[in-house]
Amino acid sequence: MGKKKSKDNNTNKADSQGATGFDAAKQGKIPAKWYPQAPKNDPAVRLGLVNASVGYGLFAARDFAKGEFIFHEAPLMTALFKENSSADEATVNSQHRAYADILTDTHKTQVLNVAFPLLAARNGFPPPAFAQARQTLDADLGMNLVHGRYAGTDLTEEQYQSYTNALADACMNFFKFYAFEDKTNPDGVLLPIIKMANGAPAPTTHACVYLLGSLVNHCCTPRTPKRTTTVEGDAHDILRGATRRPPIGPNIEWRIGDSGLAKFVKPRHIAVQARRDIKAGEQLTWDYGKREKGFLCECDVCHAKLTDSLCGVL
Numbered sequence: 001m002g003k004k005k006s007k008d009n010n011t012n013k014a015d016s017q018g019a020t021g022f023d024a025a026k027q028g029k030i031p032a033k034w035y036p037q038a039p040k041n042d043p044a045v046r047l048g049l050v051n052a053s054v055g056y057g058l059f060a061a062r063d064f065a066k067g068e069f070i071f072h073e074a075p076l077m078t079a080l081f082k083e084n085s086s087a088d089e090a091t092v093n094s095q096h097r098a099y100a101d102i103l104t105d106t107h108k109t110q111v112l113n114v115a116f117p118l119l120a121a122r123n124g125f126p127p128p129a130f131a132q133a134r135q136t137l138d139a140d141l142g143m144n145l146v147h148g149r150y151a152g153t154d155l156t157e158e159q160y161q162s163y164t165n166a167l168a169d170a171c172m173n174f175f176k177f178y179a180f181e182d183k184t185n186p187d188g189v190l191l192p193i194i195k196m197a198n199g200a201p202a203p204t205t206h207a208c209v210y211l212l213g214s215l216v217n218h219c220c221t222p223r224t225p226k227r228t229t230t231v232e233g234d235a236h237d238i239l240r241g242a243t244r245r246p247p248i249g250p251n252i253e254w255r256i257g258d259s260g261l262a263k264f265v266k267p268r269h270i271a272v273q274a275r276r277d278i279k280a281g282e283q284l285t286w287d288y289g290k291r292e293k294g295f296l297c298e299c300d301v302c303h304a305k306l307t308d309s310l311c312g313v314l
């Protein structure tokens, strides 16, 4: 009962924030492309498993038009962050403090351990049983979302087990994998996190971890953005002449805080919008940028490149 009450409180808070943004949009104070077009309680995203090596991903729960606002959410936790910072005491302490704060809130801890089994494993928590995980994800995945959006999951028990079983030797640097750089410090000066080639200490700034935003996977930006392909599509196209094939490449983009695009997005909140038209069920991806990624990319652009090179060989 207590849990339900706190969720309702969250929703009410979100609604009142949403109303402000909504009014501002109606008055033309924010660009129409950020206007929340979907009715309240229309789910924006679902959590699913891409495959065992890529892990979780976010999927569109409905169609989105190019430029459409998809969701925005408050950070679950923020901490200091430095590129390659695992030896930096202040940064590590700050990250531990952020995590400890979350552990004082049982409800948030449950959600965190289900949404981020990597983090749970690192901190010695076995992933919860599927039945509990499913309930938590369905009910609470969108608890940080504003504008009344919510999210749930389509994860099956089999998928959940296959992913969580693979996590025994899970990652050591949670923030490195999941945090967003909040590039705007309180004075509005940009503090990009860059890898220092000369070994000098990298700049430190705040990093934010989000419940949904941090679960978005990477997709490379295609060199020629109009290039589109599918294996079957290629074969048919050759026979029938070129037809329009589904687009590839990152389909969303994000901003943190009020970056001049959305006045209702508070500092450190992340806001996500469609970079092109998106169909329900499509995985939402963005380009992580040039930073060292530390994984073998399995995005559709890399798959297309591989297909192209194999076709070239055959």
Ligand SMILES: C[S@@+](CC[C@H](N)C(=O)[O-])C[C@H]1O[C@@H](n2cnc3c(N)ncnc32)[C@H](O)[C@@H]1O
Residues within 6 Å of the ligand: 053, 054, 055, 056, 057, 116, 118, 177, 178, 214, 215, 216, 217, 218, 219, 293, 294, 295, 296, 297, 298, 299
């Ligand atoms: C921000 S997390 C995204 C959520 C993650 N898939 C999960 O299940 O927790 C980033 C991690 O996801 C995986 N990942 C993201 N994009 C990927 C891609 N294009 N190819 C392979 N792995 C990817 C990598 O393990 C990466 O370190």
